[in-house]
Amino acid sequence: MFGSVLNKLRKSIRRRGALGTVRHAAARLARPLLALAPAERRMRRQKAERDRAFDERYGVDTGGVIPLDQLRIEGTTWEQGVPYWGIDPDEFARLLAALPVRPEEFTFVDYGSGKGRAVLLAAGQPFRTIVGVEFAPELDRVARENLRTYRGEVKCRDIELVCGDALEFELPQRPVVCYFYNPFEGEIMSRVVARIADSHRAAPRDIYVLYANPRHREVWDRSGYFEAVTVTGDFAVYRTVRTGSDG
Ligand SMILES: C[S@@+](CC[C@H](N)C(=O)[O-])C[C@H]1O[C@@H](n2cnc3c(N)ncnc32)[C@H](O)[C@@H]1O
Incomplete structure (x- = not known):
């Protein structure tokens, strides 16, 4: 026990440095205290109500907030992952409305698909295919069951769920929309x-990026490879930079 701590x-000191480790530990200790703040409690209650309404209406289980240290995930990438939390359907609709492409021509890829809420919502659009990538087997299993029981509108039936790390995922060699709902910290985002x-x-x-709750926009902005198409407080849309030869 002491040895594992x-x-x-x-490992943490190697990755974050001594000061970074102290900050990280403080943030983790503060989490339960923050959860007691009235605004946070109200937000969680409202989210739980919306989750319940969505799940009851569509016959699925996509609700809740699940910290990754409560799941069995191989490797150490999870230490820089963000807890599972399904996207709000209205927020997802606003994001899709800002996507300047015909879905029929694109594969939609959800990096960190969790219980599959965004995959299900994307299936309401006529995407050519849809892929969800999730490294927590327990979440991936729930997503597979959700695909089976979902009662919402489905316009794309070619859906694949991949249980694996986003860092190892090979993007299909077709036009793609890469969707991220703030799944991981900046270092993993840079590698992706x-x-x-x-x-x-x-x-x-054509590669488009839909980035909701874009905490690490700077990674995309600095890449030199992607240009912003739309940026709001809640999301950012990028595409690969057009060169003269793109026509
Ligand atoms: C905020 S949730 C988003 C869920 C879903 N995409 C949605 O929009 O409803 C982030 C998800 O990313 C997953 N995740 C984090 N790091 C990952 C990684 N390196 N590879 C695959 N999945 C990852 C988490 O397990 C979690 O399910």
Whole structure:
């Protein structure tokens, strides 16, 4: 027990430095206290009500907030992952409305698909195909069951759920919309952005990015590979930078 704590501490210091480790530990200790604040409690209650309404209406289980340290996930990437939390359907609709493409021509990829709420909502659009990538097997299993029981409108039936790390996911070599609902911290996001840029270099095509709750926009802004199409307080839409040869 003591050995495993010491191990975690060593790993954290290697990754975050001593000061970063103190900050990280303080943030984790403060979490339960913040949860007691009235505004936070009100927000959680409202979210729980909306989750329940969605799940009852569509015959699924997509609600709740699930910290990743309560799940069994291989490797250590999860330490920089964000808890499961399904996107609000109205927020998702606003995001899709800002996407300047015909869904029929695109594959929609959800990086960190969790219980599959966004995958189900995306299926209401005529995307060519849809892929959800989730590294927590327990969440992936719930998403698969949700696909089976969902009672909402479905215009795209070609849906694949991949249980694996976003860092290892190979983007299909077709026009894609990459969707992120703030799934991970900046370091993982940088590596994912680099992979998407590599995939585009290997097979130039239209790649759009829908980034909801965009905590690490700077990673996309600095990549030199993507340009912002729309930015609001709640989301950002990017696409690969057009060059003269794109026509
Ligand atoms: C905020 S939830 C978003 C859920 C869903 N995309 C939606 O919009 O409703 C973030 C999800 O990303 C997953 N995640 C975090 N890091 C990941 C990684 N490296 N690879 C795959 N999934 C990851 C978490 O397990 C969690 O389910």
